[in-house]
Amino acid sequence: MIYLDNAATTHMLPCVQEAVHPWLSGVKFGNASTLHSVGREARAAVEQARCNVANLINAEPNEIIFTSGGTESDITAILGIVPYLKVLEKRKIIVSAIEHHAILKLQSYLKLLDIEMEIAPVKRSGEIDYDWLFSKVANDDIGLVSIMLANNEIGVVQELALISEFCHNHECLVHTDAVQAVGHMAVDVRNLGVDMLSISGHKFGAMQGIGALYVKSDIRPYIYPMIVGGGQERGLRSGTENVAGIVSLGEAACHMTKHLDQYIAMYHDLRDQFMMAMEKENCNFVSCTNQNGEAEYLPNIVSLTFCGVEAEALLQLMNADGVCISAASACSAGSLEPSHVLKAIGMSDDEARATIRISLGVNNTNAEMEQAAQLLSKNASRIKKMYQ
Ligand code: PLP
Numbered sequence: 017m018i019y020l021d022n023a024a025t026t027h028m029l030p031c032v033q034e035a036v037h038p039w040l041s042g043v044k045f046g047n048a049s050t051l052h053s054v055g056r057e058a059r060a061a062v063e064q065a066r067c068n069v070a071n072l073i074n075a076e077p078n079e080i081i082f083t084s085g086g087t088e089s090d091i092t093a094i095l096g097i098v099p100y101l102k103v104l105e106k107r108k109i110i111v112s113a114i115e116h117h118a119i120l121k122l123q124s125y126l127k128l129l130d131i132e133m134e135i136a137p138v139k140r141s142g143e144i145d146y147d148w149l150f151s152k153v154a155n156d157d158i159g160l161v162s163i164m165l166a167n168n169e170i171g172v173v174q175e176l177a178l179i180s181e182f183c184h185n186h187e188c189l190v191h192t193d194a195v196q197a198v199g200h201m202a203v204d205v206r207n208l209g210v211d212m213l214s215i216s217g218h219k220f221g222a223m224q225g226i227g228a229l230y231v232k233s234d235i236r237p238y239i240y241p242m243i244v245g246g247g248q249e250r251g252l253r254s255g256t257e258n259v260a261g262i263v264s265l266g267e268a269a270c271h272m273t274k275h276l277d278q279y280i281a282m283y284h285d286l287r288d289q290f291m292m293a294m295e296k297e298n299c300n301f302v303s304c305t306n307q308n309g310e311a312e313y314l315p316n317i318v319s320l321t322f323c324g325v326e327a328e329a330l331l332q333l334m335n336a337d338g339v340c341i342s343a344a345s346a347c348s349a350g351s352l353e354p355s356h357v358l359k360a361i362g363m364s365d366d367e368a369r370a371t372i373r374i375s376l377g378v379n380n381t382n383a384e385m386e387q388a389a390q391l392l393s394k395n396a397s398r399i400k401k402m403y404q
Pocket residue numbers: 023024084085086087088090116118164166167168193195196216217218225226227345346347
């Protein structure tokens with residue numbers, strides 16, 4: 017099997033499997049809030065993981081809140097700041113048109129709270145329309161801007177440092193969904209200047225169902241918890257900690273701190289090799305993630321449009337040949353709606369429905385790139401012939 021859907025989820029890293037084994041096999045099992053030795057062992061594991069996650073993004077450990085994943089981190093960041101926005105008499109937030117549904121679907125909920133969500137347009141490259149964004153932030157009562165660091169479908173990377181600087185000069189807070197970025201590019205919260213940043217473990221080798229929210233220490237007192245109760249995670253996320261998940265996230269973070277540069281170089285090589293193999297196949301495709309100098313893209317995500325080929329059909333044929341790819345983001349796959357991300361960058365419905373995503377992970381090899389390109393070409397022409 018060739019697994020090329022790492023933006024949907026990744027294999028658990030071997031070091032992560034080893035680290036979580038005692039917690040999953042029942043050898044270790046403590047509740048991190050209890051005071052005896054079994055609980056203290058769990059607490060120590062949680063705090064070590066917190067340090068590792070903080071280290072990966074250049075944060076302080078007390079700025080890391082463990083959550084159940086990227087979705088919860090996004091929702092905690094956006095809804096948690098609403099009471100503070102009310103105090104500031106700010107009634108609007110801006111998100112981009114290519115955000116994950118975890119963010120976009122908050123629009124109607126926010127409306128009930130009397131907060132308007134405005135949608136920032138993006139260019140054909142996927143880059144935010146900075147003129148639109150900055151003019152809004154400068155002239156309207158915007159309290160929060162939430163723009164993802166790297167997109168899950170096309171991998172475009174946004175200039176968060178620029179956005180944070182501008183927003184802070186206009187008394188506006190900044191959140192970024194860095195779920196696809198962390199573990200695939202260098203992420204430094206101080207350089208980015210953001211106030212909050214979402215992380216998801218299963219996108220870089222940890223377990224599913226664990227994530228974290230970075231909350232800059234000076235805005236921490238202004239965030240309301242979404243989940244209240246026992247006051248865990250410094251009151252921002254109650255509920256007994258998922259120690260196994262947290263240990264997995266800490267271990268994956270530690271691994272990425274050591275090996276990220278090596279993986280980034282490897283993704284660049286694999287992507288170049290894949291694109292070269294695709295060119296050789298001479299099949300009719302376009303890629304909006306081709307490096308045309310207009311914007312920066314993650315090296316591990318490639319988006320390909322095979323004109324006249326239904327991506328869902330291509331996905332099924334590739335699957336039958338033992339290759340896992342995605343027709344859109346995993347979270348919206350299964351629906352026939354064309355991807356909102358591809359529509360936002362200006363694709364027609366037909367183009368969006370003809371687009372697949374290849375996403376690389378730490379286990380992929382050069383040989384797999386050649387094989388995947390050949391199979392893509394074979395299956396795309398097979399589908400085209402069926403419709404001729
Ligand atoms: N944000 C982005 C950009 C994502 O790609 C995803 C998942 O695909 C999420 C948020 C949701 O993360 P999780 O699956 O951990 O809830």
